[in-house]
Amino acid sequence: MTSSLSRPLAALAALSLFPLAAQAEPLQEWRCSTDSLTPAQAAIRIERARKCGLIRNVLNPEAWFLSSRAFDSTFQFAKDYKEVNTAVNPLGDKSFSGSAFQWNVNFYHAWGTFDATPLYTVSQETTGATANYFKWSHTATRPRPLYPTFENVASVGTGTQLFPHPTNPDDCRLYSNPAGTGTPVPNSSSFFVVAYCESSCYTPDQRVLFSGGDANILEAMKQGREDVVTLSPDSTLDAPQLAQGKVYSYTSETRDSEHIIFNLRTASGGELRVTNEHPVLNREGRMVQAQTLKVGDELLRADGTPDAIVSVEQGTHSGKVYNLKPEARDPVSNVLVAQGFLVGSARFQNDDVEYMNRIILYRGIPAEALPQ
Structure with missing residues (x-):
């Protein structure tokens, strides 16, 4: 049976914005920055x-x-x-x-x-x-x-x-x-x-998929790049499809601080380095925080291939961290590709906020x- 990515994330979609909230959201981000x-x-x-x-x-x-x-x-x-x-x-x-x-x-x-x-x-x-x-x-x-x-x-x-x-x-x-x-x-x-x-959750050396390939998120923010690649809304776990979206906003801290970082290595040789609360898509199509993952859990690569975690290392990063939000607001279109793995945008991390x-x-x- 085909399992749609939309179903596990339906609860997020149900929390629709009040009128005018889309216009005010950048102001909230600016206030926080x-x-x-x-x-x-x-x-x-x-x-x-x-x-x-x-x-x-x-x-x-x-x-x-x-x-x-x-x-x-x-x-x-x-x-x-x-x-x-x-x-x-x-x-x-x-x-x-x-x-x-x-x-x-x-x-x-x-x-x-x-x-x-x-x-x-x-x-x-x-x-x-x-x-x-x-x-x-x-x-x-x-x-x-x-x-x-x-x-x-x-x-x-x-x-x-x-x-x-x-x-x-x-x-x-x-x-x-x-x-x-x-x-x-x-x-x-x-x-x-x-x-x-x-605060945000990517370290400055993190690479996110844009239309021309992976790009350093800090450099993408400096260049004002808008051509981020996300999952398309009709994607399923069996058949994920990538589509070019548009960046709605970047977020960055104004002060350096210390952050807890999880470095996840997988059986394919892949590596994902994010903050402890960064949303990551697992094999079941659920968004989970990086800090909940352990050896043996499986992440999803951009083509839908499961990739088992073989090591989890916790460390710290002193400095600023970054994130972005796509223009699209549906949950599936807010799944990005970071260093080859499917992860959530800032909309997932900040849902309760x-x-x-x-x-x-x-x-x-x-x-x-x-x-x-």
Whole structure:
């Protein structure tokens, strides 16, 4: 029986963009590129957002409610807090948490910090500015935390980008300068989470297939190449077909940082070197993260030939990493060829980020533009 690549990826296709999201997506990427953080900096940003949301917009440790989005270790609903400013203004015009999940402070902190899970350890803090507030924790942290970026208006790219102070975690004010210099934005001013950001995942020496053959992704980005090769939408596992697509955007970090790298070698002599969370297509036609692969698992070459992994080496890369998104948005057309193997574009890696950003974008869409 022919197994279509489209079927394993149908869930991704079901998460269609809201109106106008396609126009706003480059602005989100630009916002993240101009607010690019290392994993350590991102962790500080996430902690600060939770702390400031609690002490400025919750105020009372007893003002918790039972979340329907997560459980504690006893399988009871986890205790969470909502930023109360949203009760005054439905847009939440002074909030440190995003709107996709209703300004739920602990949920956003846990979602950005830990691997996806519905189960957390929930306990009251005993020290610091948020003593007595309940906090969620887990042992599995994201290698690449997801952190909020702010503007002074709800619609991304239409206002002034705002930044927390880069070194003072006790400063809940926001600044128009990323260095935290100058006069901070007044406490009475509006500020919104307009996107959640995550870094890219190709090392600069990675080669991706373009119309004229493999090309170094960094050089392709510098040249502005658009002629990327992807799977065609009618491809199946038995008969993958390649087609020339068009690059929608490249992503790059603005700062050097350290990344976990997996080097996968296969029985054919092939080699794939990507970050730990890079999406890779396996023999069953499923996208999996590189860090989940082990010796004996089979990758798919561009012609559909399975190729068994014979060694997995973990290392680090210090510097910037890169990625790209094709113009086509269907899942199959977002399967690229990297060093001979079928892998996912940035749309797969950032799916959970983009889902929340699509909800965030919803706030900025005029009512008359929405479907009735």
